[in-house]
Structure formats: C-alpha cells, structure tokens
Amino acid sequence: MVVLVTGASGQLGQALQSIANQYAEIEFQFYTSSELDITNLENCKTIFAEARPDFCINAAAYTAVDKAESEPEKARVINVEGPRNLAIVCKEFGVVLLHISTDFIFDGAATKPYTEEDSPNPTGVYGQTKLEGEKAIQEIWEKHFIIRTSWVYSEFGNNFLKTMLRLGSERDALSVVNDQIGTPTNAVDLAKALLKIIKSCDDEFISASHYGVYNFSNEGQCSWYDFAKKIFEINNINIDLQPIPTSNYPTPAKRPAYSVLDKSKIKRIFGVEVREWEEFVVI
Template identity: 70%
Template sequence: MVVLVTGSGGQLGQALQFIAPNYPDIHFVFCDSTILDITNLNNIKQLFQQFKPSFCINAAAYTAVDKAESEPERAHLINVVGPKNLAEVCKEFDIILLHISTDFVFDGTKDSPYTEDDFPNPTCVYGQTKLDGEKAIQETWQKHFIIRTSWVYSQFGNNFMKTMLRLASERDKLSVVNDQIGTPTYAVDLAEVLIRIIQSPFTHHPSPNTFGIYNFSNEGQSSWYDFAKKIFEYNNIKINLEPIPSISFPTQAKRPTYSVLDKRNIKKVFGVEVKYWEESLKKI
C-alpha cells in the first residue's frame, strides 16, 4: 500500500515520518513543498502517476494564523486551491484523500464540545480558508476524510510547547492567556489516528456514510495558561507564570474562545482510543 504525504516538513508530516518505521506494510512517500506544490495541478498529477498512491494525506497548510490576516490570497491559495487540486487528482486516480482541518472553523461561542454537525462560523481569515478548503474537497470528491483537530504541538517544527520552552530559557516571567479554552493535541497521536483510518476495514470496504468529517484531538480541555503550566511542570522548569485575559494580549486574528471537539464519531467508527492531553505531553 502506498501512502503519499504532502507537507512532510511540517509538524504532522514529521510525526508521520517518526512513526512510519512501525508500519512496514505501508510504503510512505513523503513530499515537502519543494517536491510537491499542492497549488500546482500538473505537479500533483505527475507525482501521483509516478507513485500511484492508494491514499493521500494532506498535511500541507498555511497555518500562520495572524499573518493570514495580511496575506489572505496566499492563505486561500494553499488552504483552498491546494486541497481542491488534490481532490481533483484523487478523483481522477481513485485515491482516498485524508485532509487536516481545524477547530478554527468555529466561532467559539458554544460552551459544550463541538460536533461535526455544528454550524461553522470562522472569525478569522485562517479559519475561513480552512472551511473553504473543506467545502472544496466535499464538492469535488466523495472519497475523503476531513479531520478537524486543535492546538497541535510536538517535538517537531514550530508550536506553542517549543515556544514556551524557548521563552522560559530567556525570561524569568511569562504571561499566558487563560480565557481561551481548547484541547492540546500531540501530532504523533494525530498521525497514529490517520494510519488507523487508512488500515481500517471500514475504509477499504466503505459505505457512503463512512467518508466525511471527523473530529480528533486529545481528551480533556485546558486554557493556554493551563497548557503552559503543565509544559513547565513536566520539564521541571521554575518560572513565574501569570494568567492574563485575551484582551491583554491582542492579536491580528480573532481566536475562538472555546473550541473543544466532540470525538464520539471517530471513536465509534474507527475504534480510536483517545489519550488525555496531559498523558501525551508527559511522554515527550
């Protein structure tokens, strides 16, 4: 079985490379943006013809949330045009597409976990482009899995955990917002779930209802302040950590205040066991 992975240089791409040796039956083809430009339809066709994948995991995305406010065209190109191109080529070659989306498709006004059926209402350019990318896939190719996730971190790439560790080495005091609530998701746990979906008998002999949108994050919830507190605790770092409201830390993009995801569907369909975020964080 051949699985082609786009965006191999990002967090999820590197997490998939990290676990790939555990799956000798899968031939992974890892492509960064220099090898596969998802905004280039011909580039995609050439690579798919060459490698003939059964599955494509789209881990490529424009994820600079604040920068997207001043670069909406570039965000649209990578988050909307790119997924549409992949869906078109996947349809042409009958390849199952797994695409990563985000909790930022929601406005954060709920006070209970978001389900796949809740109405999306993005509050920023990044969230809107990710939602538009979902729609482009849905309108193009039936055989897709769109996985919405949240607050992804890992030992790879740039993320909140690594930023906190870096800042703690430079400062004695840090202030972190405590009124945005979500769930930290370990990229390796997300990568394992994608392989679980690929290997599932439900994927190889699917009903029309098997494909579609699924939520996945780790279990539990926290604020960014809670997350930072655990990062320092598990790394035995003593630092003066101060909780602050979001209004004291203005950003270009408006974030959802609450974006915990309901994971019942992915558990039910694929038998996924979800670890609590603290458990995964402690292991890094």
C-alpha cells in the first residue's frame, strides 16, 4: 500500500514521518511543497503518475490565520485550488484522498461541540478558504475523507506549545486569552487517526457511505490560558501567567469563541481512540 503525503515539512507531515516506521505495511512517499506543488495541476499529475499511490494525505495548507486577511488570494490558491487539483488527480488515478480542514469554518457561536452536520459560517479568510477547499473536493471526487481538526501542536514547526515554551524561557510574566474555548490536538494523534482510517479502508471495511466529513481533536476542552497553564505546569516553568479577554489582544482575524469538535462519528465508524488533551507530549 502506497500513501503519498503532501506538505511533508509541516507539522502533520513531520508527525507522520515520526511514526512511519511503525507501519511496515505502508510505503510512505513524502513530498514537500517545493517537490509537489498542489497549486500546479500538471505537477500533481506528474508526481501521481510516478508514485502510483493508493491514498493521498493532504497535509499542505496556508495556515497563517492573521496573514490570510491581507493575503486572501494566496490563501485561496493554496487552500482552494490546491485541494481541487488533488481531487482531480485522485479521481484520475483512483486514489482515496484524506484532506485536513479546520474548526475555523465555524463562527464560534455554539454552546455545545460541533458535529459534522452543523452549518459552517467562517468569519475570516482562512476559514472561508478552508471551507471552499472542502466543497471543491466534495464536488469532484466521492472517495474522500475530510478531517476537521483544531489547535494543532507538536514538537515540530511553529505552534502554541512551542511558543509558550519559548516565552516561558524568556519572560517572567505572560498574559493569555481565556475566553476562546476549544481543544488542543496532538499532531501525532491526528496522524495516527488518519492511518487508522487508511488501514480500515485497506481491510475492505469501508463502504461508500463512510466517505465524507469527520471531526478529530483530542478530548475535552479548555481555553488558551488553560492550555498555557498546563504547558508551564508539566514543564516545570515558573511564570506569572495572567488570563485576559480577547478584547485585550486584538488580531486581524476573528477567532471562534467556541470551537470544540464532537468526535462521536470517527470513534463510532473507525474505532479511533481519543486521548484527553492534557496527555500531550512533553518536549
């Protein structure tokens, strides 16, 4: 079984590489954005013709939430045209596509965890382009899994965990917003969930009705302040951490006030085990 991974230098791409040796039955083919440019349809066709994958995990995306407000076209090319191109080549070569989406497709007005059936209503360019990317895939190729996730962190790349560890080593005091509620997602846990889906497909467990949209994050919920507090606690960092409202920390893009995702579907269909968010890796 051949699994092609785009965006190999990103958080999820590196997380997949870190556990690849645990899956002897899978031949992974990792491509960075410079090697496989998802915005270039001909480049995609050339790579797919050479690699002949059975599955494609699209871990490539424009994820600079605030910068997207001033670079809407760049975000759109990567987050909409890229997934569209992958859907086209996956259909041409009969490849199952696994695509990563985001909690930012929701407006954050909910008071209970979002399910896959809840209506999206993005409030910024990033969320809007990710939603358009989902729709592009759905219109082109039925053999897809769109996985919506949130607050991804890991030992790789740039993320909230690493930022907090850096600031904790540089400062004596720090303020973090406490009125945005969501769930951190360990990138390795996300990677394992994707491979669980792939293995289920390979075992011929899958039926046409199983394709579609799924949520995955770790379990539970917290604020960014709670997340930071736990990071400092686990890593024995002594810092004066203060909670502040979002209004005290304005950003170009509006963040969802509440973006907890309901994982019932992915647990029921694929038997994916979901760890509590506090059980993250100490780096």
